[in-house]
Amino acid sequence: MSQIVRAFAPKADPDKCTSCGNCQLYCPEGTVMLDENKKPIFDYRYCKGCGVCANECPVHAIEMVKEGTQ
Amino acid sequence: MISEKFDRRYSDILIQGGTQCCPGCGGPLFWRIALEALGPETIVYGDGPCAMCALRSIKVPFFAIHFSFIADGATGISAAMRAKGREDITIVSSGGDGATGDISFGKVSAAAERNENIIQICIDNEAYMNTGIQKSGLTPYGAWTTTTPTGKESNKKDIPLIVAAHKVPYVATASVAYPRDLQAKLRKAKEIKGFKYIHTVIPCPTGWRFDPAKAVEVTRLGVDTWTWPLYEVEKGVLKMSRRPEQKPVTEYLKAQGRFRGLKEQQVEHIQAEVDERRRNLLAQEGKSLTL
Amino acid sequence: MSFTRMMEGNEAAAWGAKLARAEVVPAYPITPQTELISNLATLIADGTMKAEYIKVEGEHTAMAAAVGASVAGARVFTASSSQGIAFMEEALWQPPGRRLPIVMCMVNRTMGPLGGLRPDHTDSLLQRDLGWIQLYCENSQEVLDTILMGYKVGEDRDIYLPVAVCYDGYFVSATATPTTVPDQAQVDAWLPPYRHEWYSLLPGEFKMPPPQSFIKMRMGLEDALQRSKKVIEAVDRDYKRRFGRGYDGLLEEYNCDGAEAVIMTMGSMTGTARDVVDIMRAKGKRIGLIKMRGFRPFPTEELQRIASKYKALAVVDRNNSFGSAGGGIVSMEVARALYSVPDRPLLLNFHVGLSGTDVTMRQIEYMCKETLKAAETGKVKKVVDWVEAHDLGEVM
Numbered sequence: 001m002s003q004i005v006r007a008f009a010p011k012a013d014p015d016k017c018t019s020c021g022n023c024q025l026y027c028p029e030g031t032v033m034l035d036e037n038k039k040p041i042f043d044y045r046y047c048k049g050c051g052v053c054a055n056e057c058p059v060h061a062i063e064m065v066k067e068g069t070q
Numbered sequence: 071m072i073s074e075k076f077d078r079r080y081s082d083i084l085i086q087g088g089t090q091c092c093p094g095c096g097g098p099l100f101w102r103i104a105l106e107a108l109g110p111e112t113i114v115y116g117d118g119p120c121a122m123c124a125l126r127s128i129k130v131p132f133f134a135i136h137f138s139f140i141a142d143g144a145t146g147i148s149a150a151m152r153a154k155g156r157e158d159i160t161i162v163s164s165g166g167d168g169a170t171g172d173i174s175f176g177k178v179s180a181a182a183e184r185n186e187n188i189i190q191i192c193i194d195n196e197a198y199m200n201t202g203i204q205k206s207g208l209t210p211y212g213a214w215t216t217t218t219p220t221g222k223e224s225n226k227k228d229i230p231l232i233v234a235a236h237k238v239p240y241v242a243t244a245s246v247a248y249p250r251d252l253q254a255k256l257r258k259a260k261e262i263k264g265f266k267y268i269h270t271v272i273p274c275p276t277g278w279r280f281d282p283a284k285a286v287e288v289t290r291l292g293v294d295t296w297t298w299p300l301y302e303v304e305k306g307v308l309k310m311s312r313r314p315e316q317k318p319v320t321e322y323l324k325a326q327g328r329f330r331g332l333k334e335q336q337v338e339h340i341q342a343e344v345d346e347r348r349r350n351l352l353a354q355e356g357k358s359l360t361l
Numbered sequence: 362m363s364f365t366r367m368m369e370g371n372e373a374a375a376w377g378a379k380l381a382r383a384e385v386v387p388a389y390p391i392t393p394q395t396e397l398i399s400n401l402a403t404l405i406a407d408g409t410m411k412a413e414y415i416k417v418e419g420e421h422t423a424m425a426a427a428v429g430a431s432v433a434g435a436r437v438f439t440a441s442s443s444q445g446i447a448f449m450e451e452a453l454w455q456p457p458g459r460r461l462p463i464v465m466c467m468v469n470r471t472m473g474p475l476g477g478l479r480p481d482h483t484d485s486l487l488q489r490d491l492g493w494i495q496l497y498c499e500n501s502q503e504v505l506d507t508i509l510m511g512y513k514v515g516e517d518r519d520i521y522l523p524v525a526v527c528y529d530g531y532f533v534s535a536t537a538t539p540t541t542v543p544d545q546a547q548v549d550a551w552l553p554p555y556r557h558e559w560y561s562l563l564p565g566e567f568k569m570p571p572p573q574s575f576i577k578m579r580m581g582l583e584d585a586l587q588r589s590k591k592v593i594e595a596v597d598r599d600y601k602r603r604f605g606r607g608y609d610g611l612l613e614e615y616n617c618d619g620a621e622a623v624i625m626t627m628g629s630m631t632g633t634a635r636d637v638v639d640i641m642r643a644k645g646k647r648i649g650l651i652k653m654r655g656f657r658p659f660p661t662e663e664l665q666r667i668a669s670k671y672k673a674l675a676v677v678d679r680n681n682s683f684g685s686a687g688g689g690i691v692s693m694e695v696a697r698a699l700y701s702v703p704d705r706p707l708l709l710n711f712h713v714g715l716s717g718t719d720v721t722m723r724q725i726e727y728m729c730k731e732t733l734k735a736a737e738t739g740k741v742k743k744v745v746d747w748v749e750a751h752d753l754g755e756v757m
Binding site for chain 1: 083089094
């Protein structure tokens with residue numbers, strides 16, 4: 001499999017998160033899901049760092065941070 | 071373990087994460103949304119769009135030839151499934167805008183005329199993106215592409231309307247910014263026998279020139295400005311899916327680099343066209359669109 | 362029940378597809394194939410044949426639908442001619458590349474704008490490089506039999522290749538000759554249902570050939586074509602055992618015992634050539650006839666084996682390859698096949714019957730005489746001879 005290279009990666013703040021599910025719904029790659037606590041987790045093996053999840057979060061609970069610092 | 075959770079998820083959602091599409095591409099987003107509605111008893115046939123990279127990751131049976139082969143292979147698959155007594159399987163034929171609107175346009179029309187029992191989907195990123203952003207018949211007026219560097223001079227071909235003129239049982243427009251609406255339309259299409267056509271505009275950050283993070287936001291603006299209205303034509307009768315509060319078209323145009331070269335009067339022209347379409351759609355709602 | 366009656370090639374072909382139990386027939390009409398598909402449509406409509414006839418809007422779609430249906434597990438039959446074959450060319454690459462055993466009739470017709478509706482072989486020969494098996498039939502009976510043999514050969518799990526059953530428009534397609542239609546039960550016992558082991562599109566059973574390097578795919582295709590030679594011959598022998606009719610595989614030597622010179626023909630003119638050779642033999646002329654039935658895979662080894670028996674070999678090309686290295690398509694392949702044979706015969710090449718003009722007994726006699734002259738003198742007067750340019754008179 002080819003390697004995913006990204007400049008930014010998503011990082012979630014579970015305290016800000018309201019479990020609306022937008023991130024899971026709109027992630028183009030399906031690499032965001034709500035875990036059993038209904039908080040977002042990311043599949044960093046395949047996430048491209050596009051930033052859609054952060055953009056669609058209504059409460060800004062997801063931040064795009066420099067790759068490697070998530 | 072997080073990776074195990076995701077591996078299980080990819081099996082459930084019928085698409086593997088990590089496609090070769092660009093970041094922010096609407097293609098894999100479309101297929102994930104669509105496959106949830108279509109389910110595993112589906113065969114997907116199709117090729118062409120850049121978003122085809124997403125098709126390599128789906129977890130239902132899939133077959134493609136080239137983009138000059140839209141709807142025709144699906145016609146053969148459909149006949150073979152009838153021969154096998156497996157009409158329970160949903161057959162989806164998919165093509166990009168270049169395929170559906172240009173090179174395979176005649177084939178889509180013919181499949182509609184034959185009322186083939188398939189769901190024909192157009193995944194429209196509004197140019198030949200796979201070959202490096204060249205104009206297609208579905209590129210909107212004024213858009214930059216490598217073959218229309220000063221902006222496209224002709225209008226976007228209205229494929230949903232043309233297909234509706236074939237008097238097929240179901241035609242719909244959809245958007246990945248409104249996933250539940252798209253899914254409801256696919257579920258409805260699954261239950262109908264005959265030719266169903268669903269046309270979705272998908273965002274292309276690379277070809278439309280904007281930050282990938284805005285992919286869904288830009289797509290939503292397309293709907294909310296009435297540039298890409300959402301509707302159904304069921305048995306010839308028009309029904310609006312959404313009647314959003316109309317935002318000015320400049321909000322949509324300014325969000326994309328491909329419209330940077332537009333002059334004042336071109337923007338006015340686009341607004342006038344959008345307004346006219348909105349008026350016509352609202353006037354025709356509940357009435358037959360065909361003659 | 363088997364029955365025999367006068368039948369045109371286009372009807373015989375329809376019976377062939379029916380007996381083979383083709384399940385999906387995507388086809389588009391074009392003269393001179395048209396009666397074939399209308400015959401099929403009738404057989405399907407009246408329930409004699411259980412199949413679906415897809416009334417596609419063009420030949421490109423016909424072959425595309427054929428590919429989709431074949432991958433999805435249905436036995437497919439289709440047919441076209443001339444411009445239609447050219448129009449579907451892009452799609453014609455798919456079946457051999459994907460190893461799909463589709464059987465297709467190519468009802469030979471000349472290519473425009475250089476002719477009308479009548480036959481020459483340029484349309485099918487143009488597609489020689491794609492990897493289809495190509496077999497050329499002389500009459501209605503051979504068409505029917507070759508369609509059945511085509512499925513048996515193509516669907517052999519060691520082969521998996523598409524087969525083009527070629528026959529002349531009008532001279533075979535619309536000329537009635539006595540044809541025996543075998544019994545369906547007898548065919549069923551000989552030709553089992555289609556099952557491709559490499560492909561399934563059924564959910565839960567999805568199967569596709571594993572990804573391979575492009576060079577491996579190509580070498581695999583070439584290899585399959587070479588292997589198919591023995592299979593074509595074996596199926597022909599087996600068919601003769603079961604149904605009483607055989608065609609000598611890829612090449613037939615007719616009245617060649619003791620011949621010094623031979624002419625080689627393809628298609629319907631072979632029938633006329635048989636008569637001419639018999640007449641000339643009766644007059645003591647040592648001329649024989651080779652019928653080229655299989656053009657792809659090219660019967661190189663067989664040709665090399667028999668060619669050194671003769672002093673002169675004339676290839677009759679009912680086709681054109683403009684600007685070629687020398688002559689028609691078949692003669693160039695023959696030249697290549699015989700290049701390495703130390704005592705190879707002198708090679709003559711005749712163009713005749715182009716654009717479907719009648720190939721007369723007089724013309725065949727002329728070609729035979731020229732070939733005999735070459736055998737006698739050891740010299741070829743004209744390397745490439747366009748026979749129709751000569752005023753030979755009408756009657757032999």
